[in-house]
Amino acid sequence: MFGTLQDETLLQYHLGMDPREFLKVASELVAGATPAKIRTGISRAYYAAHNAGVEVLTEMGCTIEKGPGGHGDVRMRLNNSGDPEVMSAASKLGDLQSKRIKADYRLENTDVEDQKTAQADVEVAKRIVQILDACRSGSKKTQVIEAIRDWERKVGKT
Secondary structure, three states: OOOOHHHHHHHHHHHOOOOOHHHHHHHHHHOOOOHHHHHHHHHHHHHHHHHHHHHHHHHOOOOOOOOOHHHHHHHHHHHOOOOHHHHHHHHHHHHHHHHHHHHHHOOOOHHHHOHHHHHHHHHHHHHHHHHHHHHHOHHHHHHHHHHHHHHHHHHOOO
């Protein structure tokens, strides 16, 4: 069971860095006035939330694919958590991923370069991380684990 300093240290060693650090970088980047900084900030915001999801779900015993399929793994499990707030976070994570794809690959799409919208996207990512962090202990953690495991059994993911 996680929750001790030793467990957190082991988890950080496993991940190599705290994905929440991407939120700090994202905030700094979207404060910049150039399209490249804004686009990169959106990307970092998404990956902060996504990797926080990987972290929390891994703590709960879920196996998340390491390749491109991992993005769907995180969203599907969160979406089947049985918790309305976590399910909403899954939906917002999907929206952020779509914006990240536009920011990274659709350079002709300049609507992602709006600074105020990008700053709002960083705030959404921060909220997703807060929601996920709230699942790390207590009865909410137990309920989320049970719901995800039930879903995994139903769809043959275990």
